[in-house]
Amino acid sequence: MNIIATFRDVITCLTRQSSRVYLLVSVTFFVHLSTYAAVNPTEIKIGVNPGLQYDVPRFQVKPGQKVKIIFSNTDDMDHNLLIVSPGARKKVVEAAAALGADGIRKNYTPAISEVLWSTPIVHGAQSSELVFTAPSVEGVYPYVCTLPGHGNIMYGAMYVTSSGEMPPIEEDMHIPEVRRTRSPARKIHHPYDLTPPYYYRTYIEGASPAAIIVRLSDHLSYCWDAGVSRFRFAWHGGFVDNTEIWRGHRDAKAEILGEVFYRELKNQPIRIGHNSDASKVQFKGYKIIDGGYLEFHYKIGDNDVFETIKEVKGGIGVVRIFRVPKLDKNIFFHFTKTDGVEHSYKGAKIQGDFLELSPKEGAEFMIEVKLSD
C-alpha cells in the first residue's frame, strides 16, 4: 500500500467533504484565542443607597464579555435587580406592577422577553449574584428594581460597548436625574434667616441622642444634652453639616465643622447641697429669650435651674448664666480641667475644678469658659 497516497487520499477526503468542519474548527480555535480575556468574568458590585437608588448608577462591559453582578441589598427593605432590553425599563416596571398580589410570589419579575436576567427578591443584608454573558448587540441595557413603586427611580444603565464610551454623566438620560448632577453648590437650607443664634435638635457625636446644638456666632457653637440636662461641649470654627442627617433612611449624625475646645466630662457637674447622692435631674425645656438665645430649664431634685449660654465678649468662649430662684443650700459648680481653657467667676480664674457658692451668690451667677490667651 502506498502510505503517502493513502494519506493524500485521507487529506483530500477530509478537505473536500469535511472542509467546512475543518474551517469551523480552526476559526473557533482562533476566536477562542481572541476572547481568552472574556473567560474570567468582570465583577460588578452593586449595593443600595438611601432614597431608593443603586449605589452604582451605570457601568460598561464589552459585547460577549462574561459578567458577574454581585447585588448586595444594604438597605432595610426588599429590592431586586432585573436587567432588561434596551428601552424596555418602563414596560417591565409596568408589567411587574400588573402582577398585583402575585408579585411577591413571582419576585416581581414578569415573564416577558424583555427581562434578560433577574435576581429574586433580596431582603436587607442579603445578596444575590447574576452571572451572564453580555449581549453581542451593543446598546444601553437598563437594570431596575421592580418592587412596586421603585422602578421609576431605582434604576441604572449597563452600557454594552466595545469602545467603552459612555456620555458625560450630567447628560446621561439613562440614569436617574438625581445621579446626573455633580455635588450641588451650597444652597439655601431653610425658609428662615440663618443669623446666629440658631439651633437644631439633632444626633451628634459626644452627646446622647437628645442633643441640642446652638450656633452662637459665625465661629462659636455649643452642644446641650437634653437627655442628661447639661452642657456637653463647645467648638469654634464652622457649625455643622447636616447633609447625612437630612438624607434620611440611614444612621447619621450632624458633622461638626470646627474644633471642639471644651468637653464637660463630669456626670454631675452641678450639685445642690452637700448630699453627694445623685439628685434626679429632669429636663423641662427652654425659652427663646432676647437676642435669640436659649434659656434651658431643668430641675435638680426640687430645685429649678435656668441656664443660658452666650458667647463671651472678647476672646473665644462661652459664658454660662445661671438662675436658681429658690436656692436655700450651697451650690457646687464642677468642671473638667482642660489644657488651654480657663473657667472664671467674677473676672477671676477658678482654681481647682469646682466653685462653691452660697445660696445668695448661687441664686444668680455667671461662669466664663474661655480659651486662654
Added chain:
Amino acid sequence: MKKLVFFSVIVSLISASCEQDIPKQGVPIVEDIVMPEGLTAEVAALDVLPDGRLIVAFMRGEVMKYDAVTSEWEMFANGLHEPLGLHVVNDDEILVMQLPELTRVKDTDGDGLADHYETVYDGFGMTGNYHEFTYGPVKDSKDNLYIALNAASSGGGIAPEVRGEMRPEGKGAARAMFSVVPYRGWVIKLTPDGEVIPFASGFRSPNGLVLDRKDRLYVTDNQGDWVASSPLYHVVKDGFYGQPGSLVWREGWSLGNPFEISVDTLDSWRDKPAVIFPHDIIANSPTQPVEVIKNKALKEFEGQFIVGEMNRERLVRVMLEKVNGTVQGAVTPFLDGHGLRKGNNRLAFAADGSLWVGQTDHGWLGDRGVQRVSFDNLHPFEVKKMELTKEGFDLTFTKPLSQQEKEAVLAAISLKKYNYHYHAKYGSPQINLSEVPINDLKIHRNRKRLALTLPSIEKGFVYELTLDSLFSKNQTDTMINKIVAYTVKETK
C-alpha cells in the same frame, strides 16, 4: 283611558325628576400648594388651626402656618427634631411629637414666633437609630394623649451613648426591628394629670394614630418583619400587636429574649388587625387615618376613615363595624391619581370639608409638598358599607344599581379569600388563596343593598371582592373603586 294616560304622565314626570335628583358622579379636584422658598417640604405633620389656617411641621425642624386665602406662609417654630406629629391647642400653641420628646410649643409674646418649648414627655428611650420615629399625639374626649414610638431598625445601629435603660434582649439575632431602650414599639397614654401609662406593645412602624368619636384608638403599621401586610389595629390597653421586641418592656417581663419564643405562642398572644390593607392591592405603606365628620360632600362616609398611602398616588377608605364586640371591616381605594402625589403622609380635614394632604419621602418612596383635595362635586358611586352577616356579606351602595336581574349583578361580582403568614420574615405572600363562590344574591327593592350568601365564612381570612361593570341607575355612573377587601377577624 284619559285618566290612565294622565296618571302615567304624572308618574313618569315624577320618576324623571327623581332620577334627575341623583347627581352624576364627579371627580375630586386636587390643588398643589406653592411651598415657601428655601424649604425642603418633607411634611412631617399637619393640622388645622382654629383661625382656619393650616399649620405644618417639616422634617428639618420648621413649623409654618399657611393662609389659604392669601396663599402666604409664616414661620412659627424651628429647630425641632423630625416632628412627625402635632396637635393644635390654640392659634398660638401646639403639641409636637419630635424624636426626643413631646413638646408644648407656644408663642407667649404675640410676635407670631414660638418662644416657649416645654418638655411634656421624654420618658422613653433613644438609641440614635435612624428609624426611631415618634408619632401622635391624639387626644380623646377625656384629654388623655396617646403617642406611638417606632422600634429601631437593624438597618442601623445603637449609639455609644443612649438615653434610657438598655435591655439587649429586646433585639433578635436575625435582621428585624428591635427595642432595647424603653418603650420602643409601644403606644403610651399620657393622662391630663401627668400620669404615664404604657398602653400597648408590639408595633413596628406605627405611622398613624386616630381616635374615633367613641374614644377608640386605631393605629396603622407598616409591612415588614413580623408584619405580613400593613394593618390598621384597634388598640386596647395591654394589647400586644405582633412585633416581639417591645415585649421586654412589659411590667414584670421575665421570659428573656422574646424573639426566641415560639411563633405559635407569640401568635396566640397577639391581637390581630381590625383590618388589613392587602399588600400590592390596596396599600403598601399606610399612614395617618382621619375620620369623616359632618362632611357635606362626603356625607355617605360619615364616621369612616380616610388613610394616606406612601407608595401610590392614592388615599384609602376604611369602613368598620362591630361583630360580636370586635371591631373589623373593609378597605377600598378612595382616590387614585387626579393629580395627587405619592408620599401621602399626613391628612387633615379643613372646615369646608376639603382635605389637606402633606407628602414626604425622606429617603423612602414618596414625594414632597402639600396638596388640597376638594370633593364638592364627587357624588360618589361606591360601596358605602360592607357588613358581615351569618350568610355572608351585605353590601350597601351610595346609589341604586342599574342592574336589576340577579344574573347581571352576579356576573359583575367575584370574590376570593386568602390570608398571610405570621412570621419573622419581611412580609408574606397571600396564602390559602381560593375563589369563593357566591351561592345566592338578593337585591333589595331599593337596589342599593345586596345580600351575598357564601358557602362559609372563615375567621382569619381576607375576603377580597371585585366589582366590575356595575352601573348606577340609568347608567350614569360606573364603579371606579372596584376592589373592597374585608378582614374577617370575628364571625357572627
